[in-house]
Amino acid sequence: MADLLADGDEEHDGLALGFVPDHYLTEYAHPASTARTAQVSELERFRGMGSRDVLARALLLGGFSFPAVNLQSPPPADAPPVIALASAPTLGADVQRRLVDHLRAGGRLLLHGPLPERDHDGTPCTLLADTLGVTADGWMEGGLHYFPSVVGRDWAAGPAEVRVGYAQLLAGAGEPLLVEVGSGRPCAMEVAVGTGRALIIAADYPCHLGFWRAALDRLGVRRRLRHDADEPGLVLTSTVDRAGQRLLHLLNVAPSAIEFGLRHRDRPLLSGRRLRIPARTGLMLPADVRVGTATLVETSCELLSRSDHEVLLRPTQAEDVAVFATDRKVRADRGEVHVDGATVTVTIRSADHAPLRVAFV
Numbered sequence: 001m002a003d004l005l006a007d008g009d010e011e012h013d014g015l016a017l018g019f020v021p022d023h024y025l026t027e028y029a030h031p032a033s034t035a036r037t038a039q040v041s042e043l044e045r046f047r048g049m050g051s052r053d054v055l056a057r058a059l060l061l062g063g064f065s066f067p068a069v070n071l072q073s074p075p076p077a078d079a080p081p082v083i084a085l086a087s088a089p090t091l092g093a094d095v096q097r098r099l100v101d102h103l104r105a106g107g108r109l110l111l112h113g114p115l116p117e118r119d120h121d122g123t124p125c126t127l128l129a130d131t132l133g134v135t136a137d138g139w140m141e142g143g144l145h146y147f148p149s150v151v152g153r154d155w156a157a158g159p160a161e162v163r164v165g166y167a168q169l170l171a172g173a174g175e176p177l178l179v180e181v182g183s184g185r186p187c188a189m190e191v192a193v194g195t196g197r198a199l200i201i202a203a204d205y206p207c208h209l210g211f212w213r214a215a216l217d218r219l220g221v222r223r224r225l226r227h228d229a230d231e232p233g234l235v236l237t238s239t240v241d242r243a244g245q246r247l248l249h250l251l252n253v254a255p256s257a258i259e260f261g262l263r264h265r266d267r268p269l270l271s272g273r274r275l276r277i278p279a280r281t282g283l284m285l286p287a288d289v290r291v292g293t294a295t296l297v298e299t300s301c302e303l304l305s306r307s308d309h310e311v312l313l314r315p316t317q318a319e320d321v322a323v324f325a326t327d328r329k330v331r332a333d334r335g336e337v338h339v340d341g342a343t344v345t346v347t348i349r350s351a352d353h354a355p356l357r358v359a360f361v
Helices: 002-007 034-046 051-061 093-104 127-132 209-218
Strands: 015-019 068-070 082-086 108-112 134-141 149-152 166-172 175-180 185-193 196-201 225-227 234-240 246-252 258-264 274-277 281-291 294-299 302-306 310-314 319-325 330-332 336-340 343-349 356-360
Touching (some): 015 051, 051 082, 051 209, 051 234, 082 093, 093 127, 093 185, 093 196, 134 185, 166 175, 175 196, 196 209, 234 258, 246 258, 246 274, 274 281, 281 302, 319 356, 330 343
Parallel strands (some): 015 068, 015 082, 082 108, 108 196
Antiparallel strands (some): 134 166, 149 175, 166 185, 175 185, 185 196, 246 281, 258 274, 281 294, 294 319, 302 310, 319 343, 336 343
């Protein structure tokens, strides 16, 4: 699969994780500056993937594929319409201005963390908060005797209240999404900015995938790959080359096996067959890959080798299928071969997952 991997690019879901290089300039702090020490501590807590890495984990385990975008550089021409950013109280004026421009141009923003309130030199800077029409109005922090709890409102309603490590209370004209139970005040809001839209999640809400999927759905992000597994742990993405040859990358990072059905752009894959991936294991499944004049349309087998006249596959399930589009005769060294016009389906039942050779004659 070397050529498929080398020539393929990851497919994305119209979403990017915001990256702020200046958030990592924390190696040095003047020992006599309590303000700088506090700023470094805040940046280390909230930067990058969010408090406790919740934002990135929720996006990955939620089934989303996304790149990162450097928010300190001008946006590329093909910039995704949705930016997810783990925010900190410190956020440069240039970055805040770009996010404001993004929203006013109809873009969407998922902001997870405290509202930015100062530039990197400590100067007050609330460009983004002012555009959103939202202000910070209190801070609830978990401690020895008290942890704040939050509960959802509107489309986020339904799940029971949940503990959080912190909750920043918000005031403004936005629609409340999460309310801190003890105070009854919002710590997450949905705000419209012209034709743009922002979700502000100013609490370290846990990695409850239903909530985060609903949040991204609210912002118009649609997953290409979907599964119906009940338990979390699947990371899905795909790569495709210029000729349309695709690899589906399915990773199970959970400590137990996961069974699931898979859909690509709402079309069932493998005729709706369920797949099983053992704990901490991954599969790369080829799709629309050419084998000489034939095309390997889809399969639950991994690709070991291919030439103009044959393909070698490694079964991965108790029962595997490989679907080809070809007008040539197909011979498999074992299994059942079913021909329906130009579609040939090979079904294999294998206990030892020994390689399967399929030839075109």
